[in-house]
Amino acid sequence: MKKVTPEQSIRVPVKLVDGEWEFAYGGKVPVGNGTEGELIVPAKAIVDPKFLERMKTKASIRILEEGAELLAYVVTKDDKGISEKSKVHLIPWNAMRDSIATEFIDNWSAGQPSFVKVAIGNPTDRHKAKFETQSGGLWLLIEGRESAGLQSSQISLPDGITDEAAISLNHAFTLLSEVFEPWRKAHTGNVYQRYLYKEKNDRWYPLELLRNGAIAGQEQAIAYSLWQDFLAKIAANKNI
Structure with missing residues (x-):
């Protein structure tokens, strides 16, 4: 739907x-x-x-593997408050212009966007227990027959950004925002729009496409395949 x-x-x-x-x-x-x-x-x-039990069932589907790269977009406005050591990790908009699927991003912030490359890291003990795995990843959470969001293992940030381990997408974005967006009063953001993943067509799309299959088309092969497989299992009334 x-x-x-x-x-x-x-x-x-x-x-x-x-x-x-x-x-x-x-x-x-x-x-x-x-x-x-x-x-x-x-x-x-x-x-x-x-029926009630089926609708209350919680499950997860691994979408991306440990080591998969993501782009976090930040709005620097100017270089004030950003150390020279941190600046080297900024990827300018012009370098990514042709590979960003801007038509799927609804809330570009005012100012000049830049990007920071991060990666999906290893799992904590909590991740290992929850997802019954020894490796990290990005999972689609399912509750009943609907998407309940995305959850990642730890996020690996570029060297020198912080000594603090980023335990989630939200936490990683807060750490990045504190470094690259010192002008902001609150260092939070919509991670489904603020993080981009790389599709098989070499374009970068917001994680929103992995969370919401309704906006994924065949050109977004990873997202489209994920949701087609999921819907097929639902139609067959199989466990996820």
Whole structure:
């Protein structure tokens, strides 16, 4: 199901009457055939225990392996507050212009974007236990039959940036922002837009494509294959 933003949707209260969903205040819901939506009901209202268990099941799919490179984009504005040692790790926009899929990035910040290359690192003991692995990676988290986000093992930052281990995508971005965006009051960001991964066509796309299959097309081979395999398993009612 293609996701829509809150601005593109409307909340419609419904109730089940003789096996059919109706508008809560009477009458059928006037929507077109083939309309998709999301039904939110109390868990206790589900009368099939197996269905309830299936919808509450949590799983994960490894998308990228340990060592895979990512680009983090930062907005430097100027070089004030950035050490010479750190500047050498900045990749200018002009050097990446032709390989960045800018059409998939919605929230470029004001100012001149630059990039810092990072890599997916090794797992902590918590990662090893959660994902039952001895190697790092990037995982798509599944809850029920929907994406619940992405989670990585540790992130390897360029030498000299910090002595602190980056234990997640969010943590790594905070460390990078503190170094390369000293002008910001808050060093947080949307990691699904702030990190780019390299597709098989050698273009860099935001991680949002790996989290949300609705926006991935055949030209994004890694993301497209991931979601086609996932949907096929769901259609076959198989465990992920």
